[in-house]
Amino acid sequence: MTMGQLMALAILVLVAATLSGPRLPRVWLALTLAGTAALLGAALWALGGSAVWDWRSGFAVGGERLHFRLDAVSAWFLTLVAIVGGAGAVYTREYWPDHERPESAGRGRAWWSALVLCMGLVLQCANGLHFLMAWEAFALSAFFLITLERDRRETRAAGWLYLAASHAGTLGLFAFFSLLAARTGSWDLGPMKDHPELAPLFWVALFGFGVKAGLFPLHIWLPSAHANAPSQVSAIMSGVAIKMGLYGLVRFSGWLPLPAGAGWAVLALGAVSAVLGAAFTLAQSDLKRLLAYCSVENMGVILIGLGVGLLGAANGDTTWGRVAMAGALLHVWNHGLFKSLLFLAAGSVLHATGTREMSRLGGLWRAMPWTAGLFGFGAVAISALPPLNGFVSEWLVYLGLFDAAAGHVPVAVAIVPAAIALGVTGALALAAFVKAAAMVFLGAARTQNAAHAHECGWWMRAPMLTLAAACVGLALAPVVVWPFLRQPLGAWNPAWRGGEPPAPLAALGALQAALAALVAAAAGALWLRARANGLRRALTWDCGYAAPTTRMQYTSGSFAALAVGWFAWALRPERWLRWPRGPFPSRADHVERIPETVLERAIGPVSEVVMAASAWMRRRQQGRLPDYIFYLVAGLAAVGALVVFGGM
Amino acid sequence: MNDLLNLLIGLAMGLNLVALGTSRLPSLIRIAALQGMVLGIMPLVMEHELRVMLLAVAVATVSMKGLVIPALLRRAMRTANIDRDLDPLIGFLPSLLLGAAGMIGAVVLARRLPLRPEHHESLLVAGALASVLAGLLLLIGRSKAISQVCGYLILENGIYLFGLLLIHSTPLLVEGGILLDLTVAVFVIGIIVDRIQRAFDSLDTRKLTVLRE
Numbered sequence: 077m078t079m080g081q082l083m084a085l086a087i088l089v090l091v092a093a094t095l096s097g098p099r100l101p102r103v104w105l106a107l108t109l110a111g112t113a114a115l116l117g118a119a120l121w122a123l124g125g126s127a128v129w130d131w132r133s134g135f136a137v138g139g140e141r142l143h144f145r146l147d148a149v150s151a152w153f154l155t156l157v158a159i160v161g162g163a164g165a166v167y168t169r170e171y172w173p174d175h176e177r178p179e180s181a182g183r184g185r186a187w188w189s190a191l192v193l194c195m196g197l198v199l200q201c202a203n204g205l206h207f208l209m210a211w212e213a214f215a216l217s218a219f220f221l222i223t224l225e226r227d228r229r230e231t232r233a234a235g236w237l238y239l240a241a242s243h244a245g246t247l248g249l250f251a252f253f254s255l256l257a258a259r260t261g262s263w264d265l266g267p268m269k270d271h272p273e274l275a276p277l278f279w280v281a282l283f284g285f286g287v288k289a290g291l292f293p294l295h296i297w298l299p300s301a302h303a304n305a306p307s308q309v310s311a312i313m314s315g316v317a318i319k320m321g322l323y324g325l326v327r328f329s330g331w332l333p334l335p336a337g338a339g340w341a342v343l344a345l346g347a348v349s350a351v352l353g354a355a356f357t358l359a360q361s362d363l364k365r366l367l368a369y370c371s372v373e374n375m376g377v378i379l380i381g382l383g384v385g386l387l388g389a390a391n392g393d394t395t396w397g398r399v400a401m402a403g404a405l406l407h408v409w410n411h412g413l414f415k416s417l418l419f420l421a422a423g424s425v426l427h428a429t430g431t432r433e434m435s436r437l438g439g440l441w442r443a444m445p446w447t448a449g450l451f452g453f454g455a456v457a458i459s460a461l462p463p464l465n466g467f468v469s470e471w472l473v474y475l476g477l478f479d480a481a482a483g484h485v486p487v488a489v490a491i492v493p494a495a496i497a498l499g500v501t502g503a504l505a506l507a508a509f510v511k512a513a514a515m516v517f518l519g520a521a522r523t524q525n526a527a528h529a530h531e532c533g534w535w536m537r538a539p540m541l542t543l544a545a546a547c548v549g550l551a552l553a554p555v556v557v558w559p560f561l562r563q564p565l566g567a568w569n570p571a572w573r574g575g576e577p578p579a580p581l582a583a584l585g586a587l588q589a590a591l592a593a594l595v596a597a598a599a600g601a602l603w604l605r606a607r608a609n610g611l612r613r614a615l616t617w618d619c620g621y622a623a624p625t626t627r628m629q630y631t632s633g634s635f636a637a638l639a640v641g642w643f644a645w646a647l648r649p650e651r652w653l654r655w656p657r658g659p660f661p662s663r664a665d666h667v668e669r670i671p672e673t674v675l676e677r678a679i680g681p682v683s684e685v686v687m688a689a690s691a692w693m694r695r696r697q698q699g700r701l702p703d704y705i706f707y708l709v710a711g712l713a714a715v716g717a718l719v720v721f722g723g724m
Numbered sequence: 725m726n727d728l729l730n731l732l733i734g735l736a737m738g739l740n741l742v743a744l745g746t747s748r749l750p751s752l753i754r755i756a757a758l759q760g761m762v763l764g765i766m767p768l769v770m771e772h773e774l775r776v777m778l779l780a781v782a783v784a785t786v787s788m789k790g791l792v793i794p795a796l797l798r799r800a801m802r803t804a805n806i807d808r809d810l811d812p813l814i815g816f817l818p819s820l821l822l823g824a825a826g827m828i829g830a831v832v833l834a835r836r837l838p839l840r841p842e843h844h845e846s847l848l849v850a851g852a853l854a855s856v857l858a859g860l861l862l863l864i865g866r867s868k869a870i871s872q873v874c875g876y877l878i879l880e881n882g883i884y885l886f887g888l889l890l891i892h893s894t895p896l897l898v899e900g901g902i903l904l905d906l907t908v909a910v911f912v913i914g915i916i917v918d919r920i921q922r923a924f925d926s927l928d929t930r931k932l933t934v935l936r937e
Contacts, residue, residue: 702864
């Protein structure tokens with residue numbers, strides 16, 4: 077069997093899965109798993125050898141011959157599509173079953189396979205026209221998945237916002253691919269470093285792909301879409317779909333010549349996304365919205381790595397740029413895995429309690445030990461703490477930054493602020509995940525719903541465990557990943573082809589393993605000790621108040637208040653306060669809300685002006701013929717005035 | 725010769741102002757008819773020798789614009805049973821002032837346009853522009869269908885004046901064709917006016933806005 081046959085098989089099986097989705101849940105699950113397994117096989121095959129699958133068909137779609145191409149960069153992202161696509165499919169069986177969601181379960185299955193298929197096609201299309209078609213199909217299937225629960229108003233609003241933002245980005249991509257085709261004379265994609273006149277197109281691509289990737293000022297669609305989608309959809313959207321935007325950036329920054337400032341712009345954009353994404357993460361009170369903002373932050377981290385990689389490639393350096401780029405690519409995998417895991421765990425919480433509001437949860441670890449453990453695991457990984465995998469990739473990015481700064485290269489001046497931004501990001505992300513895990517799983521249950529939570533079943537647990545196992549593998553043996561990782565690096569920049577793994581990667585594996593063993597030993601010792609001595613349970617000190625309730629715990633707002641204050645210039649928190657007054661105060665309120673700053677303060681007012689102008693124009697369109705004639709006369713008079721006085 | 729032509733054009737421009745100032749529909753129709761007849765005899769003044777074709781077109785123009793079209797309009801007016809445009813969108817005095825301003829503007833504009841030397845002395849371009857403006861002003865400012873038709877006629881008269889600039893190069897047959905078009909259009913409008921009146925019990929075009937967009 078060749079790689080081409082494997083790919084064709086995967087595509088056919090996924091098409092069959094899409095067709096069987098609405099009616100036959102078991103057949104669908106089997107077909108989707110088979111399809112994603114085939115995708116995974118093809119991707120690992122392409123990553124393992126240095127072979128590039130390049131297939132041109134005589135069959136034309138839209139006047140262009142089909143051209144598929146699976147090289148290491150595509151395969152790197154395809155691996156993630158396959159793993160999360162398979163895991164989410166299993167998860168759906170219990171999370172979104174027919175008997176609970178008779179309306180949408182069938183639709184959800186069909187669109188799921190379609191989404192996986194379309195993302196696979198996006199990664200393989202080597203023709204601009206077909207890339208756009210696959211991209212649009214991918215965006216639409218994601219839209220239908222986000223709006224599965226379309227009887228809810230917020231879901232519909234989130235879906236429309238996603239669709240609008242996505243199409244704004246696609247508009248940029250239309251411009252990008254058409255200009256590319258116009259300047260090269262062909263829709264065919266491939267390395268074009270020898271056309272220096274294509275360099276300015278990078279900015280168009282940065283906008284188009286940046287919207288999909290959720291970079292900071294372009295992230296407006298991301299929080300509401302990820303929060304309101306069903307959790308398995310949030311997982312694949314956050315873990316994989318936004319990586320498609322990143323794939324576009326990596327792909328075309330590798331193929332096209334780059335303008336002089338590209339590396340700097342990407343680095344700056346990454347730093348802004350990372351820091352502000354982390355600040356917004358910390359301020360959220362909705363569990364899934366918190367995870368969504370965390371994706372913005374992690375895309376920023378990846379972009380910092382990519383920016384340093386671009387600078388390294390532009391300076392002809394092969395060490396620090398390569399290390400940072402390796403970190404960025406590895407973080408793509410890592411973030412895809414643990415973010416999906418976290419969203420699936422959040423889905424388990426939502427399934428058990430019916431709310432995403434962290435201040436209505438609490439104490440869930442007793443009822444849901446598996447979910448709590450897996451969420452905690454994901455939280456440690458995403459906070460980039462050793463010994464888990466988030467640390468490995470962020471460490472590589474840090475190393476790239478440090479090497480560049482220490483090497484006295486001209487870029488060092490700007491590298492140092494980027495390193496500081498990355499550090500700030502890490503601290504904020506850690507605080508955010510301490511908050512999330514503590515609010516949801518520790519303390520006492522704040523509401524009845526939280527008190528009556530139940531653990532999820534094995535169909536939901538198994539995919540989470542799979543993802544967690546993949547994280548552990550990447551964490552403890554990062555050197556094993558190197559043979560795979562060096563392929564996309566080499567494909568991205570041929571100067572970095574081959575070579576030994578960077579020294580830190582080899583050392584890190586042993587260190588991580590030792591640390592993990594140490595942590596495990598300490599935890600074991602603690603458990604044994606607790607078992608021997610017994611655990612003493614007592615009330616928290618309650619300031620002498622006679623009737624404490626479970627609501628008298630830290631809320632997510634109070635936990636984050638300090639850091640939110642530091643970032644008040646960006647977060648613009650809105651507070652309504654009614655102080656308790658008099659010796660016998662009756663009622664007092666404190667409401668705090670973190671707005672979607674970019675959406676509500678920048679895009680909202682602008683679109684209101686546009687809407688007001690349109691409404692004014694609309695009133696002029698009342699169908700009275702004399703008015704239309706007046707417009708004509710006024711227009712003619714204006715043109716006449718231009719002709720007469722313009723010549724003066 | 726040129727003086728006589730300019731006199732006629734001046735007469736037509738004066739009629740524009742009278743049309744803008746009047747509220748009675750019969751006099752509006754009469755003014756449009758009179759202007760049409762004045763325009764109809766202009767080719768005879770402009771040409772030095774009389775040709776049969778020229779004569780035929782002049783006679784056709786005068787009879788169509790001066791007799792047939794006004795008759796059609798009067799008939800429509802009688803069936804619709806109105807003879808005044810009482811609530812114009814732009815009042816009679818303002819439209820008169822606007823028309824006068826437009827006339828001055830037209831004369832100024834005509835001076836600035838790069839015309840051929842033989843047209844420098846004539847008022848043809850100024851008169852054409854002034855009539856077009858007056859016609860548009862009637863179309864915009866009046867509410868009843870019949871006064872709008874009169875505006876349309878005056879607008880067409882302005883275009884006809886422009887056409888006279890090219891009298892030496894345009895075949896007169898084209899003028900004849902335009903005349904026929906105009907007559908048919910007014911004939912159709914006459915029928916439509918009757919239908920509008922029956923369907924809506926009013927000739928106010930401001931009420932005909934349901935089919936917008």
